[in-house]
Amino acid sequence: MRVAEGGSVLVTGGAGYIGSHVVAELLAAGRRVVILDDFSNAARDVPERIAAIGPGAPELVEGDVRDAGVLDMVFSRHEIDAVVHMAGLKAVAESVAEPLRYMRVNVGGAVALMEAMLAHRVGRLVFSSSATVYGLPEANPIPEGAPLRAVNPYGRTKLVVEQTIGEVVAARPEFAAVSLRYFNPVGAHVSGLIGEDPRGVPNNLFPYVAQTAAGVRERLSVFGDDYPTPDGTAIRDYIHVVDLARGHLAALDFLLAGEGAGRHLAVNLGRGRGHSVLEAVAAFGAAVGRAIPYAIAPRRAGDVAESVADARLAAELFGWRAGLDLRRMCADQWAFQSRLLLR
Ligand SMILES: NC(=O)c1ccc[n+]([C@@H]2O[C@H](COP(=O)([O-])OP(=O)(O)OC[C@H]3O[C@@H](n4cnc5c(N)ncnc54)[C@H](O)[C@@H]3O)[C@@H](O)[C@H]2O)c1
Secondary structure, three states: OOOOOOOEEEEEOOOOHHHHHHHHHHHHOOOEEEEEEOOOOOOOOHHHHHHHHOOOOOEEEEOOOOOHHHHHHHHHHOOEEEEEEOOOOOOHHHHHHOHHHHHHHHHHHHHHHHHHHHHOOOOEEEEEEEHHHHOOOOOOOEOOOOOOOOOOHHHHHHHHHHHHHHHHHHHOOOOEEEEEEEOEEEOOOOOOOOOOOOOOOOOOHHHHHHHHHOOOOOOEEEEOOOOOOOOOOOEEOEEEHHHHHHHHHHHHHHHHOOOOOOOEEEEEEOOOOOEEHHHHHHHHHHHHOOOOOEEEEOOOOOOOOEEOEOOHHHHHHHOOOOOOOHHHHHHHHHHHHHHHHHO
């Protein structure tokens, strides 16, 4: 990061898949980091693995982001200059089954966190939003000004939090925030020490492909080959998780430099180019050195044919662009998966 501040960055959900990479990049940039995580969806040894990457180690506070007492303790004991809020629940199908839990955790967590930030005069927030807020996009690539219409409870929690952040900034102009709308984060840290290790059956393509390549699963199901795309399979804007993490540092730099004061900006983080499911599967096979077995299955309800970011705003505002390509995403995901098999 360019701005050398004395304090720490608080990363809620910092032991999670994306959070661990954000923490690793912050440490690499020489920042002090405090993780707040309840380990509801993270392995206990993630902070140790982040420390093994180095330099330095994050401070760890184990607790729930909705717990006002824990938040008060964190902000009182540590000099925090900015917060990256990533703690939350993220499985679309689960959100359909348990909408109230998703509201309670995702919206309740953001509210409790912002109350504590205001009480402790911490006014810089980066929030993990999602391309899900665009619902079924009218056109691709999708600019930030596209209509917002979340089509499931998970996406609605992201929209409600974005809107609430906007209202807080309007009421308290000393507050400045960026909501980052992620497209499809994949891959892992080049060390192979941190990555996505979902519990149970993976919801996302890459962990499933990696487990299939490793022989943990027999074959991959490709959901739908009759979409209006060149090979009939759905197109996504895959972004390497390390690029995504660096996007957070660029957004923090922007906020800590005093840019965006009194504003809430929503910014896409994607590469601005899409790959079909079959292209991604072929690239993974090339990284592993053998073809990945797959079978075509019916479309999944709620999946869109294509979702690709208009990635220009992040470049204009933060000078950030995603540089790592599909080949690197596959190679790094495979390195992480291979290491998991050895543990
Ligand atoms: N992975 C994606 O494809 C994707 C896409 C768009 C947006 N996002 C958002 O990015 C954020 C991080 O996603 P991820 O993929 O790293 O998920 P993850 O589940 O790996 O990480 C979330 C972390 O938050 C922690 N957590 C959950 N509830 C908590 C609570 N109440 N208090 C404290 N900690 C809590 C979990 O233990 C976990 O470590 C989430 O907000 C998610 O909605 C993810």
